[in-house]
Amino acid sequence: MAKYWEKWVEEISELTEPKRIYILDGSDEEAHSLIKIGIDEERINGRPVFYELNHRLWPNSYLHRSHPSDTARTEHLTYVCHPDKDQTGPNNNWMDPSSAKELLRRLTKGSMRGRTMYVLPYMMGHPDSPYSKACIQVTDTSYVAISMRIMTRLGRFVLEKIGDSENFVKGIHTILDLDVSRRFIVHFPEENLVWSVGSGYGGNALLGKKCFSLRIASWLGYKENWLAEHMIIIGVEDPEGDVTYIAGAFPSACGKTNLALLESTLKGYKVWTLGDDIAWLNIGPDGRLYAINPETGYFGVAPGTSFRTNPNMMRTLKKEGFYPVLYTNTGYNPITREPWWEGLEDEPEELLDWQGNPWKKGSMTPCAHPNSRFTVSIYNTPNLSPEFDNPRGVPISAIIFGARRSSLIPLVVEAPDWKKGVFLAARMGSETTAAADHEIGVLRRDPFAMLPFCGYNMGDYFSHWLKIGSMLKEPPRIFSVNWFRRDKEGNFIWPGFGENVRVLKWIIDRIKGRCGARETPIGLLPYPKDIDTSGLDLDKEEFERIVSFDREGWKREVEDIRRFFSIFGERIPEELRAELDELEKSVS
Ligand code: SAT
Ligand code: MN
Numbered sequence: 001m002a003k004y005w006e007k008w009v010e011e012i013s014e015l016t017e018p019k020r021i022y023i024l025d026g027s028d029e030e031a032h033s034l035i036k037i038g039i040d041e042e043r044i045n046g047r048p049v050f051y052e053l054n055h056r057l058w059p060n061s062y063l064h065r066s067h068p069s070d071t072a073r074t075e076h077l078t079y080v081c082h083p084d085k086d087q088t089g090p091n092n093n094w095m096d097p098s099s100a101k102e103l104l105r106r107l108t109k110g111s112m113r114g115r116t117m118y119v120l121p122y123m124m125g126h127p128d129s130p131y132s133k134a135c136i137q138v139t140d141t142s143y144v145a146i147s148m149r150i151m152t153r154l155g156r157f158v159l160e161k162i163g164d165s166e167n168f169v170k171g172i173h174t175i176l177d178l179d180v181s182r183r184f185i186v187h188f189p190e191e192n193l194v195w196s197v198g199s200g201y202g203g204n205a206l207l208g209k210k211c212f213s214l215r216i217a218s219w220l221g222y223k224e225n226w227l228a229e230h231m232i233i234i235g236v237e238d239p240e241g242d243v244t245y246i247a248g249a250f251p252s253a254c255g256k257t258n259l260a261l262l263e264s265t266l267k268g269y270k271v272w273t274l275g276d277d278i279a280w281l282n283i284g285p286d287g288r289l290y291a292i293n294p295e296t297g298y299f300g301v302a303p304g305t306s307f308r309t310n311p312n313m314m315r316t317l318k319k320e321g322f323y324p325v326l327y328t329n330t331g332y333n334p335i336t337r338e339p340w341w342e343g344l345e346d347e348p349e350e351l352l353d354w355q356g357n358p359w360k361k362g363s364m365t366p367c368a369h370p371n372s373r374f375t376v377s378i379y380n381t382p383n384l385s386p387e388f389d390n391p392r393g394v395p396i397s398a399i400i401f402g403a404r405r406s407s408l409i410p411l412v413v414e415a416p417d418w419k420k421g422v423f424l425a426a427r428m429g430s431e432t433t434a435a436a437d438h439e440i441g442v443l444r445r446d447p448f449a450m451l452p453f454c455g456y457n458m459g460d461y462f463s464h465w466l467k468i469g470s471m472l473k474e475p476p477r478i479f480s481v482n483w484f485r486r487d488k489e490g491n492f493i494w495p496g497f498g499e500n501v502r503v504l505k506w507i508i509d510r511i512k513g514r515c516g517a518r519e520t521p522i523g524l525l526p527y528p529k530d531i532d533t534s535g536l537d538l539d540k541e542e543f544e545r546i547v548s549f550d551r552e553g554w555k556r557e558v559e560d561i562r563r564f565f566s567i568f569g570e571r572i573p574e575e576l577r578a579e580l581d582e583l584e585k586s587v588s
Pocket of ligand 1 (some may be wrong): 024202203204209252299420436
């Protein structure tokens with residue numbers, strides 16, 4: 001008797017009609033043969049899927065160029081299909097599930113003719129973890145197959161784990177002809193299914209990532225009392241040797257990966273990396289909040305990454321590792337066969353740009369696409385936490401919420417309690433980046449950095465966070481951070497990058513009761529003397545400004561928050577409405 005998963009794969013192949021079906025075993029030899037297929041045989045947009053880079057300088061590395069229209073997440077083509085539209089909420093696009101299925105079936109019919117259907121059995125989370133989930137994705141491109149092998153624990157062992165069960169997360173992916181008018185990324189939370197057509201881009205096509213581990217998983221968490229979050233996980237070791245585990249949410253392309261791999265500039269402090277993008281947070285047997293990173297790789301923004309800004313990531317990329325390393329839409333030096341991007345050391349005179357066209361230094365257009373990415377295994381990380389593979393996860397003592405704001409939002413603020421912390425995260429706004437197809441640099445509310453990733457009504461999501469807080473024995477302390485304040489000339493005031501450890505130190509000092517803080521209507525602010533700024537070239541007045549509360553500015557901010565909350569109507573929890581009223585009163 002065929003198993004349920006076998007019947008499911010069979011059904012998809014009847015619909016898509018591939019030339020052949022290949023189930024990945026996850027081995028090293030297989031990865032290399034798939035890369036070879038991507039170089040020699042498979043074509044996207046008439047071009048090879050991979051180009052080999054210089055393995056002496058960039059071990060095991062390959063370049064991938066996408067279709068020019070397919071370089072970022074497409075939020076306007078992303079749908080969440082609960083049967084009930086209100087359950088989906090105003091934060092998502094909605095189609096009724098049966099019409100969505102009909103549309104997708106029509107688009108997918110015969111889509112893999114002449115191509116290989118890769119079957120990817122994978123786990124999100126460590127196989128021994130009580131919090132992990134088994135999944136199967138099918139795809140018709142080697143780029144996605146290899147990427148998923150880097151980003152997840154992939155192999156046939158997952159099929160044994162699934163056995164006869166119907167309980168696994170399903171992903172259907174086909175690139176069609178990469179035409180935007182036939183691009184849809186569709187989620188069916190009630191069926192544990194993601195169906196994505198017309199795009200090969202990470203967040204649209206690696207279905208274990210944003211689609212499952214955030215949109216579908218956030219819905220599972222809502223029903224099962226846990227949290228799926230757009231967060232990094234780090235352990236910060238202090239001079240006493242104590243490690244404090246911190247989770248942190250930031251919108252895409254706001255320095256998450258830099259913070260996750262931070263190399264400390266303060267003596268005695270060290271950051272251990274556990275994750276740079278997604279955290280699943282569960283209530284452990286002792287009532288504390290435990291975090292696991294369900295992924296095993298980084299899909300990070302290349303531009304701006306260098307030995308100066310993120311030395312640990314450069315070491316990760318350059319490590320003679322076991323897994324292939326992929327560069328997507330970076331520039332290329334055809335003489336040295338190296339990848340290149342803006343911000344990397346040593347800008348050459350002449351290169352090929354991200355589309356393979358000749359490019360000269362000083363040119364008006366960037367060489368690498370602003371959202372060009374690297375895909376690399378987390379096991380290459382020199383400062384990987386020894387707890388990374390711990391199936392139980394790590395106990396979280398602080399959660400930080402970051403955003404990109406050139407004014408108003410202080411460098412760091414502590415919420416006096418969990419409820420005020422939930423309000424602090426719910427009111428977050430950030431200036432937009434190149435990670436999604438929209439105008440760049442405009443302020444958009446992005447509560448919990450989850451607006452594009454919450455798989456249900458965000459008003460209910462806020463209530464869920466309040467509920468989890470009430471279930472915790474020692475709830476983590478909640479903070480907001482903002483590295484991006486600018487002076488009148490438009491220069492960043494805070495140096496950022498490795499120096500951000502100084503803010504982490506203040507957070508740990510607060511947790512350990514080593515320093516006080518100033519009460520203000522927006523939360524607890526640091527006394528300037530309590531942040532170690534020794535050796536920094538900071539303008540004293542500017543520094544004091546970024547750790548202070550600007551009443552006038554907050555009057556406008558409160559109006560904007562109210563406008564945003566009103567989109568969710570009655571679904572905004574009573575507690576948050578009361579918090580907003582209180583804030584409004586205290587700033588007026
Ligand atoms: O969504 S991706 O995973 O492709 C990257 C991001 O936007 O965070
Ligand atoms: Mn992300």
